[in-house]
Amino acid sequence: MPRCDVVDLYRMKHFFERQETATRAGAVGASASRILPTHLIPLFFFGTLLGLFGLALYFFGMLFSIFRLLLNLGEPYRTWNEAIVWYSGVPSTLGLILAALDLTFLLPAKRMSLRRKPPERVFDRQVVVALTAYNDEQSIGDAVADFRNHPLVRRVIVVDNNSRDQTCAIATSAGAIVVTETVSGYGRCVYRCFQEALAEEGAHLIVLCEGDMTFRAKDLEKLLAYIDEADIVNGTRIVEQLREYSTQLSTFMYYGNFFVGKLLELKHLGRGTFTDVGTTYKLARRGSLERLMPVLKPEINLEFNAHFLDTALAIGERVVECPITFHPRVGDSKGGNVNNFRALRVGLRMIAGLCFGWH
Ligand SMILES: Nc1nc2c(ncn2[C@@H]2O[C@H](COP(=O)(O)OP(=O)(O)O)[C@@H](O)[C@H]2O)c(=O)[nH]1
Numbered sequence: 001m002p003r004c005d006v007v008d009l010y011r012m013k014h015f016f017e018r019q020e021t022a023t024r025a026g027a028v029g030a031s032a033s034r035i036l037p038t039h040l041i042p043l044f045f046f047g048t049l050l051g052l053f054g055l056a057l058y059f060f061g062m063l064f065s066i067f068r069l070l071l072n073l074g075e076p077y078r079t080w081n082e083a084i085v086w087y088s089g090v091p092s093t094l095g096l097i098l099a100a101l102d103l104t105f106l107l108p109a110k111r112m113s114l115r116r117k118p119p120e121r122v123f124d125r126q127v128v129v130a131l132t133a134y135n136d137e138q139s140i141g142d143a144v145a146d147f148r149n150h151p152l153v154r155r156v157i158v159v160d161n162n163s164r165d166q167t168c169a170i171a172t173s174a175g176a177i178v179v180t181e182t183v184s185g186y187g188r189c190v191y192r193c194f195q196e197a198l199a200e201e202g203a204h205l206i207v208l209c210e211g212d213m214t215f216r217a218k219d220l221e222k223l224l225a226y227i228d229e230a231d232i233v234n235g236t237r238i239v240e241q242l243r244e245y246s247t248q249l250s251t252f253m254y255y256g257n258f259f260v261g262k263l264l265e266l267k268h269l270g271r272g273t274f275t276d277v278g279t280t281y282k283l284a285r286r287g288s289l290e291r292l293m294p295v296l297k298p299e300i301n302l303e304f305n306a307h308f309l310d311t312a313l314a315i316g317e318r319v320v321e322c323p324i325t326f327h328p329r330v331g332d333s334k335g336g337n338v339n340n341f342r343a344l345r346v347g348l349r350m351i352a353g354l355c356f357g358w359h
């Protein structure tokens with residue numbers, strides 16, 4: 001390795017150590033005021049957005065030309081059409097250049113940032129599980145029983161989000177600690193799950209999951225297998241062999257999640273591999289959640305999982321994805337999986353959050 005590389009990496013390592021000390025001491029938050037070091041600028045991410053814009057412009061130009069020919073439109077439409085197709089090459093080319101610059105010059109330092117300090121081993125592998133629930137009377141009893149029967153589960157908490165059905169009563173009789181979150185919304189419910197789990201004394205490892213039977217307790221071992229290398233282990237539903245034939249995840253949602261996952265990956269290039277931004281099922285260390293709670297925004301609704309991952313990566317948490325099994329939902333869907341149109345809206349809001357911040 002040339003000497004300058006070694007010196008650069010050494011400086012980088014110290015920079016990240018200082019940054020981490022400051023962040024963990026609360027001096028630097030994940031707020032917009034955080035100064036982004038130049039080598040962390042997400043050039044590949046910006047490049048991809050520019051490339052996609054160029055591609056969209058090109059296809060618009062192609063479509064325009066078909067209509068122009070069909071309707072036999074002359075000037076000035078022909079000149080406009082030509083300009084659209086020609087100039088669509090500008091953002092695409094610029095995008096490619098930015099991506100190449102990122103991969104060539106910034107990626108080594110970005111990868112180094114992930115490796116600055118390996119997480120400590122976790123010896124106590126017992127977990128506290130918090131389940132989201134919203135009018136989930138058909139599934140919550142089985143979901144609680146499933147987790148309570150797992151030998152590594154110390155306690156199951158159900159956060160009921162103002163259900164009008166028998167969710168509370170069924171969860172209580174299944175043996176869960178039930179709390180009610182009166183403010184509606186998936187983000188509120190998840191945030192309350194974290195608060196309640198953190199309030200449990202001795203909860204070193206916290207699992208977030210849904211009470212709709214789409215995720216199962218037997219996958220805890222999979223998540224736990226990675227916790228020594230991670231602050232947060234996030235489930236992914238991307239592995240074809242691990243998802244049942246017929247689930248809520250339509251083909252559109254499957255690839256849509258993958259696409260947004262890759263945008264997240266490009267934004268935090270060198271810090272992880274991401275293929276799914278919509279999975280609730282995750283395992284987190286207490287310390288990691290404590291750092292995250294002040295910077296998470298509970299008012300964010302169905303796109304909360306993407307917000308969670310983006311924020312965790314932004315403050316330097318080590319997030320590892322882990323394939324989990326995905327099962328058919330028991331009871332009616334109320335989230336982003338109701339239909340493809342709703343999923344598209346959630347996905348677009350996730351992309352907007354990644355690009356412009358979470359509002
Ligand atoms: N949609 C929605 N889900 C909520 C709310 N509060 C809690 N939840 C729970 O959060 C989870 C939403 O997850 P998701 O998979 O997106 O929707 P699902 O198809 O209804 O399971 C479910 O377990 C819901 O029961 C809320 O206000 N809205």
Ligand SMILES: [Mg+2]
Pocket residue numbers: 210212214329335
């Ligand atoms: Mg669900």
